Amino acid sequence: MNKIKAWAKQLKQQIYVLYLAYKDERVPWYAKLLAASVVAYAFSPIDLIPDFIPILGYIDDIIIVPLGIMLALKLIPREVIMECEAKAEEMMLNGKPRNWVMGSLVILIWILLGIWVGIVLYELLN
Incomplete structure (x- = not known):
């Protein structure tokens, strides 16, 4: 260990x-x-x-x-x-170092992914 x-x-x-x-x-x-x-x-x-x-x-x-x-x-x-x-x-x-740029990039990717999934689901349901 x-x-x-x-x-x-x-x-x-x-x-x-x-x-x-x-x-x-x-x-x-x-x-x-x-x-x-x-x-x-x-x-x-x-x-x-x-x-x-x-x-x-x-x-x-x-x-x-x-x-x-x-x-x-x-x-x-x-x-x-x-x-x-x-x-x-x-x-x-x-x-730890704090890298706000990379953290912001990860959050932006998650937001864009969420928007994309929302759009795809919206189009599939309509």
Whole structure:
């Protein structure tokens, strides 16, 4: 159980590293795009496979997120990663970052999805 907790803590720190790295100007655009996508997916309440589906629901958390982290870290220059690791440790001690832009984007997607479902249901019923 301690190994799982340590692994989860390490993943969380790596997500913070990516969060900091995608804001750094030394990171290539394609690495920024991947890092931002992984961070948004990891922090988002929307999953590729919903968690309520037995076993399969947690595959994205166990496989997809770590693979995205690993790939994004390979694309980011090592000196940037080292600087971001130090900042991420400090961040973990002080609390989560608040990214209102990404949060607003997730809310906007849910609102648009709700409107679309409403329109489709309205057209089906009429």
